[in-house]
Amino acid sequence: MKGKVIFDKDYIISKIDNRIYGSFIENLGRCIYGGIYDPEDPTADENGFRRDVIQLVKELNVPMVRLPGGNFIATYVWEDGVGPRENRPRKPDLAWKCIETNQVGTNEYMDWLNEIGAEAMMTVNMGTRSILDALNLLDYCNRDSGTHYSDLRISHGYKKPHNIKTWAIGNELDGDWQVGQKTPFEYARLARETAKAMKLLDGSIEIVAAGSAGQESPTFGEWEQTLIQQAHPYIDYISLHQYYLNLEKDTANFLAKTLAFDEYIQSIGNLIDYMKVKTQSSQDIHISLDEWNVWYHNRQQDHETIRDRGKDWPIAPAILEEPYNFEDALVAGAMLIALIRNCDRVKIAAYAQLVNVLAPIMTDKNGKVWKNTIFYPIYYASKYGRGTALRGIIHCDKYDSRDFSDVPYLDSVAVISNDETELTIFAINKSLNENMVVNCDLRSFGRVEMTSHIALENNDVYDINSLEHPDKVVPKSKPLTQNLNEIVISPLSWNMLRFNIA
Known part of the structure; x- marks a missing residue:
């Protein structure tokens, strides 16, 4: 099978905001x-944080972390989690039917984020709390001193403010699983007034307003349209969430779902443009795709476990721990290409989540960690996908799957480094069994030299990494070639090709 990609230094999409490699x-x-x-844990530091986890998070070079939820946020009282630990109350978490120790x-x-070198996207509770509660938390975090809440932070041992710049207003509030579910208009007005008040208190912050829970939501589209119409002067981003499933074990169809991911992003982008004209607004609104991943292996079982709990709710049970396999890593890699x-x-994104829950990093007791299969495409994209994105012209055969037609076997995007001395191409061959010989047309860059070809490939799409076998699915270095007309990409593989630009 043959393919061709043309990348030209003038086919610029945009400079990449590094926050698209964020997590949750x-x-x-x-x-x-x-x-x-x-x-x-034997690796814990003086603050109780696992050093082994910190090391792996630093490898991923996470620029921003969204916290502390998620569905959890809808009943969270932030005041319960500050001050002396011995005075903090245990509270029921209705989202996951657990006990939160605070x-x-x-x-x-914030201590942990400072340790890993990331900034926060702080989410405020709009399910069961008010505008005033959001203002109090903002005052606690961002004001130097001189008010009740800023002085309260100082009394807790934090003289310097946290200066959090990105704030999210609630989470998936159209979902019937949310405590405090709202109609599109109810949320749009609440988001407007909350954002307006928060920016009066601190005009330097950016606001992420919650979009609908996903494309399958009954209010999808209407929710975003109402939100923009009501709140456009005060919001900077709309949040999107998307998870993909493969319950049928249909690899070809699973890989094709990233076409829907592209369409999802573009449909909201088009709606933003339409509403900007309709409202005669000069305010630019971007997308924060702050939950994305694969999620299906234990999803039904975990939801049944949560639903069937009696009154004895546990603390930190092992739930939503996906044993990601090789094909899941391919889909995650394809989603990164789409981002x-x-x-x-998309200026902000967050794979969900970072550790143990739907995560690239897994832990066990006694200082044991391992990398889930999805760790690797995230790692390489975060490390080498920083700079300016270039749109490729791709020629290749296409296939039809159960739910999609005309799916290109080759999916690719390129990034030129900030100093314009390196070009990185990310590419996936979606063919189940055929090598693809790719002609890489890079003539606009002058003389280039291939310096690296990393491939994530495996003989069994269902192989996983585990505590016992942590290296079953790992990337490999491929032989280099300077013949750009015949770069061989294996079937079912995610690839990174790097070039020096003379």
Whole structure:
């Protein structure tokens, strides 16, 4: 099978906002307790954070973390998570039917983010709380001193403000699983007034307003249109969420779902443009795709477990821990390609989540960690996908799957480094069994030299990494060639090709 890609230095999509390589943590399962935080673990530092997890998070070079939820946020009282730990109350979490100990709260989150070198997207509770509660948290976090809440932070040992610049107003509030579910108009007006008040208190912040829970939501489209019409002067981003499933074990169809991911992003981008004209607004609104991933292996079982719990709710149970396989990593890699390709629209993104729950990083007791298969495309995209995205012209054969037609076998995007000395191409061959010989037309760059070809490939699409076998699915270095007319890409593989530009 043959393919061709043409990348020209003038086919610019946009400069990439590094925040598209962000992640998400939530007080859910073992993400926080037993994940990033475990004072009893042998790797724990003086603050109780696992050093082994910190090391792997630093490898991923995560620029922004959305927290602390998620569905959890709808009943969260932030005041419960500050001050002396011994005084913090245990509270029921209605989202996941667990007991929240509040041992990790606002200041601990910020300590951890400072350790990994990331900034926060702080989410405020719009399910069961008010505008005033959001203002109080903003005042606690961002004001130097001189008010009740800023002085309260100082009394908790944090003289310097946290200066959080990105704030999210609620989460998936159209979902019937949410405590405090709202209609499109109810949320749009609440988002407007909350954003307006928060920007009066701190005019330097950016606001992420919650979009609908996904394309399948009954209010999808109407929700976003109403939100923009009501709140456009005060919001900077609309949040999108998307997870993909493969319950049928149909690899070809699973890989084709990234076409729908592109369409999802573009449909909201088109709606933003339409509403900007309709409202005669000069306000640019971008997309924060702050939950994306594969999620299906244990999804039904976990939801049944949560639904059937009696009154004995656990603390930090092992739920939503996906054993990601090789084909899941291919889909995650394809979703990253789509995010880069749409970086003119998507300025923030967050794979969900970071540790243990729907995560690239898994932990066990006694300082044991391993990398889930999806770790690798995230790692390479985050490390080498920074700069300016270039749109490719792609010629290749196409296939039809159960739900999609005309699916290109080759999916690709390119990134030129900020200093314009390196070109990185990310590419996937979606063919189940045929090599693809790719002609890479890079003539506009002058003389280029291939310096690296990394491929994530495997003989069994269902292979997973585990504590016992952590390296079953790992990337490989491929032989280099300077013949750009015949770059061989294996079937069912995610690839990174890097070039020096003379």
